[in-house]
Amino acid sequence: MxxxxxxxxxxxxxxxxxxxxxxxxxxxxxxxxxxxxxxxxxxxxxxxxGALPELQGVCQDGDHLVIGAMTRHQDVANNALVRQHLPGLASLANGIGDKQIRAMGTLGGSVANNDPAACYPSALLALGATVVTNQRSIAAEDFFQGLYSTALEPGELITAIRFPLAQRAAYAKFKQSASRFALVGVFVAQTQAGVRVAITGAGNGVFRHAGLEAALSQSFTPEAVAQVAIDASDLNGDLHASADYRAHLITVQTQRAVRLALA
Known part of the structure; x- marks a missing residue:
């Protein structure tokens, strides 16, 4: 070193x-x-x-959960408020890496890094979360800007994430067995404004899928997902999975997420 x-x-x-x-x-x-x-x-x-207590912890603010940027994955997974109001987010956090990673990794670190196969960005985008920094608030739609790229300016620091509560929400991912990152992960959220579907691991950063959202807004069922065509032309292909296989996984994981949300 x-x-x-x-x-x-x-x-x-x-x-x-x-x-x-x-x-x-x-x-x-x-x-x-x-x-x-x-x-x-x-x-x-x-x-x-690590010595900034104001960046840690979970609280409820009306119809939002506010989670400090330095809150560890295991604390998101085990927090009573998260498990009660956003169990899909708790389940997502509990499936990140292994116990050692969950004990050290943080929500804010993952979001700021914006790995294209990370899990948290899909939750932020699907739930319509807001990234709070020391300078401003940034909607998830505007925050994630592609491969390892975000709207953060030099010297800007994430302090918390504000998650709106959802009627139903769930996350399902197909893991790459060695890294435990997502080959494809899908977060589905049903809100009063409609359904949002965010996908990670399949493209150049997290993205929403309009076709899946439209189908699930009409009928929030796994069967509705099967009718949606997934275009593989813009998806990743590598030694772990071809673009066509990732397109198939998007369908499968979205159906799994819907079943989990309905359970």
Missing amino acids: YAFTYERPTTLAQAVSHLQAGGQALAGGQTLLASMKQRLLAPEQLVDL
Whole structure:
């Protein structure tokens, strides 16, 4: 490992000051530290966010759940409010990686990294969540901008995610067996405004599918999904799965998610 400085601020203002001076935020470190070990990233300063209590925890604010950016995956999965009001989100968090990753990885770190096969972005997009930073609030529709790309500006820090409550919501994914990332993951949410379907693992970042949403808005059943054609031309193909296979998995995982939501 090469030389770098390490800061562990105890206030949000201190953290933001370090980040605006060029520091690299360290949340759970599940991607960052591995990238540093492989010499893919070489930050000169790490800013550890682990000592900021205001970035942790879950609370209910009217018809929203507000989850701090530094809340660990296992805490999202086990939180009573999440399990009561958004059990699909709790189930998603419980299926990320293994126990070690869930014990260290954070909601905000995953969202900021925007891995194209990560699980959380599909929940944000399907539920119509809002990303809250130290500067502003950003709708999920505007936040995710493609492969590892987000609307965050230099020095901007995610502080929390606001999740609207849904009538029904569920997540289903087909795991890549080694990494446990999603070959295809589908989050389905039924709200008063209609149905939203967000897909991860299949394309150049998370995306919604208008055809699936229209079909499920008419009939929220697994049978309705079977009638929707999935275009494979814009999907990923690699050594793990072809684009055509991922298109098939979108249908299968969406049907699974609908069944889970109805259960």
